[in-house]
Amino acid sequence: MSLLAPRSHLLNGLNAEAYRRCIAEGADRVATQLATTEHPFTGISPQRLAPAIDRVDLDRPLHDPSAALDELEETYLRDAVYFHHPRYLAHLNCPVVIPAVLGEAVLSAVNSSLDTWDQSAGATLIERRLIDWTAERIGLGPAADGIFTSGGTQSNLQALLLAREESKDAGELGKLRVFASECSHFSVQKSAKLLGLSPDSVVSVPCDNTKRMRTAALARELERCVREGFTPMAVVATAGTTDFGSIDPLPEIAELTERYDTWLHVDAAYGCGLLVSHKNRHLLDGLERADSVTVDYHKSFFQPVSSSAILVRDRATLRHATYHADYLNPRRTVEERIPNQVDKSLQTTRRFDALKLWMTLRVMGADGIGELFDEVCALASDGWRMLALDPRFDVVVEPQLSTLVFRYIPADVTEPTHIDRANLYARKALFASGDAIVAGTKAGGRHYLKFTLLNPETTIADIAAVLDLIADHAEQYLGDTLVRAS
Known part of the structure; x- marks a missing residue:
């Protein structure tokens, strides 16, 4: 043609x-x-x-x-x-469900822009309904609201913007402090910089041996902050850290933020899949006490990128992102009750990404999504048991979600630098072979490998096979190194 x-x-x-x-x-x-x-x-x-x-x-x-x-x-x-291949085990990239891809095709062709009603009509109402549905799943209450975003980084930025503006010392940026665990997402530091906060404004709170924020340490830091004349602007708790999938103790953290009258933001970009879980919803207990919550449907709801949102307990706080332009959303449209989503968003032009989730819920239902996420969490538990029993590997922590962090430990090599290099080499060699893809990170200052399990088609046999490949590549590296050294 x-x-x-x-x-x-x-x-x-x-x-x-x-x-x-x-x-x-x-x-x-x-x-x-x-x-x-x-x-x-x-x-x-x-x-x-x-x-x-x-x-x-x-x-x-x-x-x-x-x-x-x-x-x-x-x-x-x-x-x-x-990402659909069962031996893609690297980052927080999920295989996508067909109803969402159908939604993607429709929204791209119609090409609605979600900033104003006169560019979107029903798309605006669908997005609002999904925000309400998510807020209800979290338990944020009748005053809740939110907006779809491009991803967790944008959601975290908007949450901290609202926290800054709601702070009693919003005009004294040098006094403001943000508290996040040492395992939190790097977007917390990036957001602080974008919001004009001082370089030392983000206080890193230590984690325990399960990679969860130590609430006793948080309590000490909050007390010290106030004692030294600073203002605790926000605490960022994480429900599903990128590296370990760990969920901070949300109820205890909520108690502290209420005591110090501090904004509580929960980054649930990864752990939001538990909102539709059949078995593990209780792991998010306390989430309902947050002032704002980040969710990434394109991580654990099996949606195409991008499909994310920021939810807030009090819709009035979204006014801090509101600006009126005569050509787009003049002030009179508020009095006329015209639903313009740009009034809540950091973005102006926005895709109708909510349609993907809408189609998924209308075809599969929330229970269908939850079943898939429960499967990968169960697979991670099985993988952890396998790693814990395998003398070739050291695994860092038992997973709460679907992430495994581990490294190969050779039987006859004890030099930490050699072990680090063997694991780095194994990851690189595996990627170059194309047989599987795994991620890498650091724990305790040493190099580790990471499985991020988000594909229900991945089996325990796949995990076992990839572990064997990792061991083979690491041994090859060590053998070649010892030959060269001799």
Whole structure:
């Protein structure tokens, strides 16, 4: 099919059939790739892939969708990292459910913008209904509200903006302090900088041996903050740390924030999947006492990126993100009760990402999502038991969610630097092979490997096979090192 006239590429009623054919062919290419992919990655290096990208002349179009898809096979599809593969075990990337992908296709084609009612109509009401549904699941109360965001980083930024503005010393930025555990997300520090807080404004609170915030340490830091004349602006608790999946003791932290009249934000970007869990919802007890909550549906609700939200207990606090523009959302629209979502958001133009979750709930239901998340949490528990019994590995902590942090410990090597390098090499070699993908991090200053289990199709046999591959690569490195040393 050749489409030469520029107008023939516009999506409208005249070109509906061309749209149907293009989308069908694209979906067919992706479906074929998914069905035939044997590994999560081909192992290609940036140096090998770059020439294929560089030789594309962007000033000479192909004038044909099929030809463009052929080219895309070489530049992207063939060598993409595929999160749906059961041996992709690296980051907080989930395989996505089909109803959400259907929603993605619809929202991209209609292309609503969620800033104002006159650009979105029903999309605004669907997003608001999903915010209410999530707030009810959390238990935030009748005054709750929120807004969809691009991800956890934006949600955390907006939460801390609201906390800053609600603080009694909002005008004295140098006095404000934010408290977060040593295992919290780096976006807390980034947000503090963006909000004009001092470099030492974020106080790192130690964690216990389960990687959860020590509430006794938090109590000491809050008392010291007040004693020294500073203002505790916010405490950021984490419900599912990125590295360990650990959930801070929310009820105890809530007691402290209430005592010190401090904003409590809970970063539940990862752990929000427990909101629909059949078995583990109790792990989020205390979440309902938060002033704000971050949720990332694109982590544990099996949604395509991006699909996230910030929820607040008191909708009035969202006024701190409100600005009125005569061309967009003039003040009179508030009196006219026109629902403009830009009044709550840090973004102006926003995609209708809520549709993905809406379609998922309407097709699968919350119980269906919860069942999938419970499966990966159960798999992590099985994997932990396997690692704990395997003398080749040291595992850091029993998982609360679906993350395992561990490292290979050779029987006859005790030098910590050699062990670190062996684990680093094993991760790199595994990635280059394409057989599996695992993540890495540090614990206690040493290098560790990480499984982030978000695929219900991953089995304990997959975990065992990847552990064997890691051990083989590490042993190869150590053997080569010892040969060179001799």
